[in-house]
Amino acid sequence: MVAGADQPDAHNDSVIALEDRAAWRAALASPRPVIAHLNADTTWLLQLPVPGSVTTSSRSRSKTKSKAPERSRFNILIDPWLQGPQSDVASWFSTQWHVVAPTVQNMQELDEVLVMLEEGDPLNDPNESKTPATSYIDCVVISHEFTDHCHQATLVELPKSVPVVATEKAADLIRSWAHFDTVITTPGFSASTPDWQQVLVDHTGALPPWLGIGRVITEGNALYYHSAVMIAFDLGYSPNQRATRSRDNAPQGQSEAIIYSPHGIKGSDLECLNTAGIKTLALLHGLHNVRIWMTAQLNLGALNGIQAVRASGARYWIATHDEAKRGGGFISWLLQRTTYSLRDVVEADKAKDTGDADGDSADYKFLELGSGDGLVLS
Structure with missing residues (x-):
């Protein structure tokens, strides 16, 4: 069953208020990943602990100079959109604005916060810039070409x-x-992939060897909109003795993944994760069912999310892409939204348990993180 079923909402004591910098720094003292919601929609910061066995020399070989030896976290920014509107096709066709203010106003502010979290209190000299010489944002992940995910002004x-x-x-x-020096196209990951490190790791050196980023795909399935980005990592990585990850020999508790699906993904498409021996730590999947009248299904919503979290075996289900943004343009008149709450998810999950012939019950924690909330993924 979903954890916290008797609670009226999904906000509990484990949630960090990012404005409390001391609490955020305390969370980063944990040996586990920390995820932070930077707006009310679908901009995230994933802070992965750098494996302790990674040596200074192996880190210095990376093209990403920000991963200096003293860094304890590798910071991954996901689908950043902070200020201003987003428009697809043309402003008259579809334009949206945030309703809830983002946690940070721009990328410079985010970088300055990351410096403070990593290095401690700001320098005493108020005239000295807090902006780092090299960015503490180590990479950016973009899930879709639509401007609420791929927002040029922010990027x-x-x-x-x-x-x-x-x-x-x-x-x-x-x-x-023609702005970024390095743009990597996500490789595909499917049931036929024997080893995520063979397929997802960027062997050019732009990203560390213990991290892989790709897209979950299904053979014969050409759907792109309802897909998922997979961020796989091995916090037990050793540069001198690489563990073999196969279906028959997968080291327990090492290969983990965050599955990010802002529009939703069918549960059957995620079954490949378990067969590959990957532990799904968190699934980011929305609650709201969003569609264009008589035309297209956009966000699949909570009822699909229940199927997806069960298929993935995720420890956490975190809601995403559910901000009811202020809209304008032609499409805004056709958008239809069915909102679901935690209580709706709980009731639907109970019904699913009752209807399961095998009697198996999913065991995961569901949370809604608002703009400015964070969580240690234990």
Whole structure:
């Protein structure tokens, strides 16, 4: 069953208020990943602990110079959109604005916060810049080419040296801006993939060897909109003795993944994770069912999310992409939204348990993190 079923909401004592910098720093003292919601929609910061066995020399060989020896966290920014509107096709067709203010106003502010979290209190000299010489944002992940995920005005605030990992259409779009030095197209991961490190790891050195970023795909399935980005990592990685990850010999508790699916993904598409011996730590999947009248299904919503979290075996289900943004343009008149709450999820999950012939029950924690909330993924 979903944890916290008797609670009226999904906000509990484990949630960190990011404005409390001391609490955020305390969370980063944990040996586990920390995830932070930077707006009320679908901009996230994933802070992975750098494996303790990674040596100074192995880190210095990376093209990403920000991963200096003293760094304890590798910071992954996901689908950043902070200020201003987002518009697809044309402003008259579809334009949206945030309703809830983001946690940070721009990329420079985020970088300054990351410096403070990593290095401690700001320097005593108020005239000295707090902006780091090299960005503490180690890479950016883009899930879709649509501007609420791939927001040019926000992205170009980043230094050119920050690597970007994006799905195919988004990667082509970002390359056309001629801003970033490194743009990597996400490789595919499916049931036929024997080892995520063989397929997902960027062997050019732009990203560390204990991290892989790709897209979950299903053979014969050409759907792109309802897909998922997979961020796989091995916190027990050793540069001198690489563990073999196969279906028959997968080291327990080492290969983990965050599955990010802002529009939703069918549960059957995620079954490959378990067969590959990967522990799904968290699934980011929305609650709201969003569609265009008589035309297209956009966000699959909570009822699909229950199937997806069960299939993935995720420890956490975290809601995403559910901000009811202020909309304008032609499409805004056709958008239909069915909202679901935690209580709705709990009731639907109970019904699913009752209907299961095998009697198996899913065991995961569901949370809704607002803008400015964070969580240690234990």
